Amino acid sequence: MGIVTLAAAKKQLNIDATDTSDDLELQLYIDAVTTPVERELGKVVEQRTIVDELDCGSGTTQFMLRSVPAVSLTSIAAVDGSATWSVDPAVMHLNGSNGRVTVLSGLPLSGPVAITYVAGDAIVPANVQLAALIIVQHLWETQRGRGGMVAGGGGEFTMPAGYALPNRACELLGTQLPGIA
Known part of the structure; x- marks a missing residue:
């Protein structure tokens, strides 16, 4: 746009x-x-969907998104499609200003993961x-x-x-x- x-x-x-x-x-x-x-x-600045691929070690409960400000998480899935994680705010906490995501409950992330999210100013x-x-x-x-x-x-x-x-x-x-x- x-x-x-x-x-x-x-x-x-x-x-x-x-x-x-x-x-x-x-x-x-x-x-x-x-x-x-x-x-x-x-x-x-221009709000859009971004996909980051991260190589998470076993048991990752916190990670940083590459683009900020992050507005919302859309999906988190293993790159090979073998697993998905809930992006519900009760499960994944997003600090939009610095891009830190914390797993609050459920399984920690592991292996290569694709994180899809919206970033940018409203x-x-x-x-x-x-x-x-x-x-x-x-x-x-x-x-x-x-x-x-x-x-x-x-x-x-x-x-x-x-x-x-x-x-x-x-x-x-x-x-x-x-x-x-």
């Missing part, structure tokens, strides 16, 4: 909502923004949406020859066209910019 909508991206780029001539290309940019934004934040925060729109705009404009170093004269300073994430997007995401402290 994307962190932002096609309509929001068109508004950011001052493209008329009825102009559909670049919709496919623009949607590609929107879809591509999710990965770098999530990498910068170190968490899943609502994408406004600062993340704006950062995504800025990145889409930057990618769009550099594709059309408007990128590069801009400084002074009231213009905004951005990194050269080879950089996908403008400083102002990184600042909105709260990521540390390189430099001297």
